[in-house]
Amino acid sequence: MAIASYESGHKADRIRRANRQKAERGDWHGGPRFGYGLNGALVPREAAIVREMANRCLAGQSLRSIAQWLNDESGAVPTHAAQGTLGVWHATTVKSILTSARISGQRAYEPGSHNGDSPTGRKILGPGNWPAIITPDETARLRVIIGSPDRRASASSIRLLSSIATCGLCGAGLMSGCNRGAALAQKRRRYLCKKEAGRPDRGGLSIVAEPLEDLISEAIILRLAHTRMPKAQGGTGQSELSAALERVAETRARLEDLSSDYVRGLLTRSEFSSARMAAQGEIVKSEAVIARQSRSTVFSGIPIGSESGMRAAWDRWNIPQRRAILAAIVDTLIVLPRRDSGPIFRPDRVELRFKV
Ligand SMILES: [Zn+2]
Known part of the structure; x- marks a missing residue:
């Protein structure tokens, strides 16, 4: 009995060692x-x-x-x-x-x-x-x-612009919160740059949440109402995405082959570097396709090109759905500081840039 258990313990050890090496x-x-x-x-x-x-x-x-x-x-x-x-x-x-x-x-x-x-x-x-x-x-x-x-x-209380809007002073993502010290009338929800231990540059900037959310929602609705998306017909998007993923995988493998050929002296330095540049260019191109396709899958089923359709859809969607759209089309959303460092909303405090 003692021997049997020693044996199986020994075997388990060996398997573990082999797995670790793999x-x-x-x-x-x-x-x-x-x-x-x-x-x-x-x-x-x-x-x-x-x-x-x-x-x-x-x-x-x-x-x-x-x-x-x-x-x-x-x-x-x-x-x-x-x-x-x-x-x-x-x-x-x-x-x-x-x-x-x-x-x-x-x-x-x-x-x-x-x-x-x-x-x-x-x-x-x-x-x-x-x-x-x-x-x-x-x-x-x-x-x-x-x-x-x-x-x-x-998860259910995440706000529309949390960590999508960024601080115009330090670049941190803004979080939703209230100013506890303020008088009742002042206790409007706002987005703020949170203080952070060890980061004296963080904290302070804030902006009233609702008018900012309204402004951004309106901008998104109008943007998508006046966008013409190339209609991906019945799954072509998905197959283009698959093809691009495959191309990236193949090109990465080719890059590895190239470097091992170079190490073994089968390629000259200049042959290696031009082949590598071509492969890297291919990867960049395919990754752009992946980014575009991933973005356009977010838009499937969205009434792009119709303002009334977009307004109705925006009302119907929950916060995560709206955030998925924002993440797909907003490049940067920066909230600029006010001289008196107050939370008052003004449209000229907001810099919104879309992805092309
Ligand atoms: Zn900040």
Whole structure:
């Protein structure tokens, strides 16, 4: 008996060591996962869905509303029985995909935590050798958003412009709040630059919330009412997105081949650098397509080009839906300071720039 248990303990150790070594080499671990097939090969259709899930989460949509979108509209099925989903998307499925390191092409390893369900995801060791769907920076942001303890409490009370509007003095994202010390009449909700420990430049600027929200809503409605979007017909957008994701993955692989050829002396320095420049140009081009397509998927089902349609839709939408639109078309929204540092709203305190 003692020997048997020693044996199995020994074996478990060996497996753990082997897994750790695999992770350190950057090898794909386990079977296919949503977005990826065997050995981490990209499944472009699923990868496009992962990309959109990330967009929606970064734009402030809740895990539950993303799961609802997946079930109702995406046509995608969580394929891998190991996740215990029975063909239905749940908030927890969405969470485990979005906090995973693998979707940004990174390897994670944390012995004893195999569900990937901890709020901040498993520890990241470094780059893996499979294609990324989102950037490592986006994974870091998703983990912060999803892991933030006040997210659940404030999910329903998140305001239209929280962290989208930025401070004209220090560049920080403005948060919604009230001025507690003020007289009752002054207690209007406002957006403010929060004080931050160790950042003396932060804090102070504020602006009354409602007129700012009205101004921005009006600007968005008019912008979209007078925009002509190239109509993506029945899923061409999705396939263009898939193709672009595939191209980025292929070009990244080609870049790696190029550097190993160069290291082995198969390419001269100038051959290497011109081939590398061409490949990098290709990646930039494809990434622009991905950004544009991701943006246009946000607009599917939106009455672009019709002012009355836009007004009705804007009224109907909830805050996360409106924020998804804002995130897609607003480049910068800066609130400038007032000389007396008061919260009074004036249109000339607001600088709004759209993405082209
Ligand atoms: Zn500030």
